[in-house]
Amino acid sequence: MLKxxxxxxxxxxxxxxxxxxxxxxLIHLVPGDPAxxxxxxxxxxAQLEALRNELGLNDPYVVQYGRFLGHILQxxxxxxxxxxxxxxxxxxxxxxxxIELAIFAMVIAIVIGVLAGVIAAVKQYSWxxxxxxxxxxxxxxxxxxxxGLMMIWIFSVTFNILPPxxxxxxxxxxNTITNFYLLDSILTGNWVALKDAFLHLLxxxxxxxxxxxxxxxxxxxxxxxxxxxxxxxxxANAKGLRKTIIIFQHALKNASLPVLTVVGLQFGxxxxxAVLTESIFSWPGVGRYVYLAVLGRDYPVVQSTILVxxxxxxxxxxxxxxxxKYLDPRIKYx
Amino acid sequence: xxxxxxxxxVKNLHTHFFTKTGVVRAVDGVxxxxxxxxTLGIVGESGSGKSITAMSILGLIPSPPxxxxxxxxxxxxxxxxxxxxxxxxxxxGKEISMVFQDPMTSLNPVFSVExxxxxxxxxxxxxxxxxxxxRAIELLNLVGIPDPSKRVKNYPHEFSGGxxxxxxxAMALACNPSLLIADEPTTALDVTIQAQILELFKxxxxxxxxxxxxxxxxxxxxxxxxxxxxxxxxxKPAEFTDTKKLFDQGKHPYTLGLMNSIPKISPNKEKLIPIxxxxxxxxxxxxxxxxxxxxxxxxxxxLSIDPTLQEIDENHFVRCLLYEESKKAVxx
Ligand SMILES: Nc1ncnc2c1ncn2[C@@H]1O[C@H](COP(=O)(O)OP(=O)(O)OP(=O)(O)O)[C@@H](O)[C@H]1O
Ligand SMILES: [Mg+2]
Numbered sequence: 001m002l003k004x005x006x007x008x009x010x011x012x013x014x015x016x017x018x019x020x021x022x023x024x025x026l027i028h029l030v031p032g033d034p035a036x037x038x039x040x041x042x043x044x045x046a047q048l049e050a051l052r053n054e055l056g057l058n059d060p061y062v063v064q065y066g067r068f069l070g071h072i073l074q075x076x077x078x079x080x081x082x083x084x085x086x087x088x089x090x091x092x093x094x095x096x097x098x099i100e101l102a103i104f105a106m107v108i109a110i111v112i113g114v115l116a117g118v119i120a121a122v123k124q125y126s127w128x129x130x131x132x133x134x135x136x137x138x139x140x141x142x143x144x145x146x147x148g149l150m151m152i153w154i155f156s157v158t159f160n161i162l163p164p165x166x167x168x169x170x171x172x173x174x175n176t177i178t179n180f181y182l183l184d185s186i187l188t189g190n191w192v193a194l195k196d197a198f199l200h201l202l203x204x205x206x207x208x209x210x211x212x213x214x215x216x217x218x219x220x221x222x223x224x225x226x227x228x229x230x231x232x233x234x235x236a237n238a239k240g241l242r243k244t245i246i247i248f249q250h251a252l253k254n255a256s257l258p259v260l261t262v263v264g265l266q267f268g269x270x271x272x273x274a275v276l277t278e279s280i281f282s283w284p285g286v287g288r289y290v291y292l293a294v295l296g297r298d299y300p301v302v303q304s305t306i307l308v309x310x311x312x313x314x315x316x317x318x319x320x321x322x323x324x325k326y327l328d329p330r331i332k333y334x
Numbered sequence: 335x336x337x338x339x340x341x342x343x344v345k346n347l348h349t350h351f352f353t354k355t356g357v358v359r360a361v362d363g364v365x366x367x368x369x370x371x372x373t374l375g376i377v378g379e380s381g382s383g384k385s386i387t388a389m390s391i392l393g394l395i396p397s398p399p400x401x402x403x404x405x406x407x408x409x410x411x412x413x414x415x416x417x418x419x420x421x422x423x424x425x426x427g428k429e430i431s432m433v434f435q436d437p438m439t440s441l442n443p444v445f446s447v448e449x450x451x452x453x454x455x456x457x458x459x460x461x462x463x464x465x466x467x468x469r470a471i472e473l474l475n476l477v478g479i480p481d482p483s484k485r486v487k488n489y490p491h492e493f494s495g496g497x498x499x500x501x502x503x504a505m506a507l508a509c510n511p512s513l514l515i516a517d518e519p520t521t522a523l524d525v526t527i528q529a530q531i532l533e534l535f536k537x538x539x540x541x542x543x544x545x546x547x548x549x550x551x552x553x554x555x556x557x558x559x560x561x562x563x564x565x566x567x568x569x570k571p572a573e574f575t576d577t578k579k580l581f582d583q584g585k586h587p588y589t590l591g592l593m594n595s596i597p598k599i600s601p602n603k604e605k606l607i608p609i610x611x612x613x614x615x616x617x618x619x620x621x622x623x624x625x626x627x628x629x630x631x632x633x634x635x636x637l638s639i640d641p642t643l644q645e646i647d648e649n650h651f652v653r654c655l656l657y658e659e660s661k662k663a664v665x666x
Contacts, residue, residue, distance in 0.1 A: 231439040237394050238434075239454045239505070240427035253444050328444055329489040 096179035098285030102270035105208035117220025139214030165282035264320030340367035347405035375560030437498035496527035
């Protein structure tokens with residue numbers, strides 16, 4: 001097992017090199033000029049040229065890429081062109097926001113999605129099955145920005161019961177340790193902040209959860225239907241086990257294998273930063289960070305953040321594979 | 335033997351499937367009984383309703399589309415068809431347990447053998463986990479699995495087919511059932527392993543004093559282990575008698591056909607005579623005897639009259655117009 005993990009981590013290196021080249025090329029292919037976006041429309045050609053020289057943007061691409069890679073290898077993610085801050089430091093602020101939101105959304109999606117899928121499968125063709133599967137069909141194709149705006153309009157504007165943006169209400173104090181606000185408020189016993197952070201998570205969390213939830217529900221249903229027909233379920237019935245044990249242990253553990261694949265993939269996507277959701281709810285995460293960096297042609301931020309996201313994505317995949325092994329003893333990793 | 339009260343009595347059982355294309359009469363008027371400690375064989379071609387009969391006894395007919403529309407299943411004198419799902423659950427795996435055909439797919443692949451055996455014991459008996467675990471090891475030892483205290487930790491895929499079937503049998507024996515239903519337990523196994531598993535059934539029966547219903551399409555298996563035999567055709571009983579009587583004086587043309595088509599049993603070893611034709615579509619049965627279209631002795635009346643089960647001799651039941659005196663007289 002340890003050998004497997006090590007080899008997977010070693011495989012990370014070529015993947016990341018590939019991603020770094022891709023990220024570097026993409027951002028340089030997009031038309032636009034970092035110097036122009038910093039200095040504004042009124043800057044003179046000489047000023048622009050001077051800044052470009054200072055930023056090293058006039059060097060050949062190979063040199064620029066080499067410099068980028070060199071810094072990365074030393075564990076230095078570089079500095080933002082716009083804020084002049086260290087990207088590493090900024091990511092330590094933004095990543096927990098994104099991860100917290102992604103986990104929150106994923107928990108909603110898994111709990112509701114799996115439960116709905118199981119019930120729909122066990123009561124196939126019932127009204128619950130029909131309704132939940134129709135709803136999930138809509139859920140998959142729901143435009144998130146529309147859903148987000150609707151929620152803000154209903155819950156924040158009309159009824160004023162949920163905060164429309166940010167992670168905490170201004171004025172609510174929280175001593176951050178990990179930058180995961182729920183965790184930090186529990187660690188510091190700050191119940192006011194806990195409630196506030198939770199309320200802030202609700203709307204973006206639900207918006208973000210919709211698509212994965214719908215996919216998980218449909219996947220769980222079809223997987224459960226498949227499993228419930230298997231001989232070992234008949235055996236479990238013939239042994240006189242309770243229905244709940246048969247469904248939630250014998251069937252669900254088998255059915256969860258394909259569901260896990262979907263969960264891993266979706267979670268990876270959410271971790272990559274939900275650009276739309278983070279923008280709508282002004283969530284200070286990596287999605288919004290990259291989005292703003294692209295707009296401002298902040299090359300180092302885009303390159304480094306994409307690299308970090310890719311690493312996280314691969315890491316989540318690795319965890320998924322390890323979970324697979326736990327769920328299915330037939331899988332052997334060598 | 336005569337006066338022994340039967341352990342199980344199946345009377346006039348009808349299990350039908352109500353499908354979109356019509357009613358499938360999978361089991362259509364089956365009668366038999368099982369005495370304590372005996373082995374009853376149920377033989378018949380594929381689709382004759384053997385498994386559905388067994389599943390009806392355990393109350394595991396998938397519904398919809400299946401339903402037991404008529405009949406009684408008396409177990410220790412009580413009608414199982416009148417029991418609630420909860421009561422049935424307490425009978426399954428404890429009083430009546432079952433071993434299935436394919437050991438490769440009948441065990442849950444993601445749970446260890448230990449977990450699957452322990453949960454069976456715990457579902458029916460008030461014992462601690464530790465006691466259940468000890469019982470599992472003891473059972474594996476009983477069915478001949480070497481090094482059981484270590485093997486119990488293994489997962490199904492770590493056993494061979496024959497070993498898995500032993501595990502299935504051990505699991506079925508977990509709560510000392512008084513009736514074990516084995517649905518083609520050796521069909522999926524190698525010939526040499528088949529013989530070992532049959533031996534195991536015989537040994538277990540002797541040691542644990544339980545009755546067995548051995549479902550098979552192999553008359554060789556019947557000859558090997560069964561005391562009495564029910565021959566089924568198209569959801570109905572064709573013949574029901576002692577094993578010896580069946581082989582010596584089998585009467586139903588279908589029984590005779592089965593015997594002639596099996597190398598081991600056939601008296602004239604050179605000439606194997608397979609039964610021609612196919613079993614009827616259970617959703618659209620012909621009028622009269624359902625075997626008539628394939629029967630060598632078919633008479634005009636067979637095409638219109640569906641025969642009833644007759645006791646032509648002591649403990650020898652046949653469902654065929656050839657042996658139904660009154661109706662035979664009409665046609666000749
Ligand atoms: N769910 C179902 N829906 C409709 N028909 C069914 C269903 N299950 C079984 N049947 C029908 O019941 C009939 C009897 O099936 P059964 O499984 O009892 O046969 P069998 O004698 O055990 O055959 P085999 O030797 O192949 O196991 C089959 O012809 C099948 O078409
Ligand atoms: Mg069968």
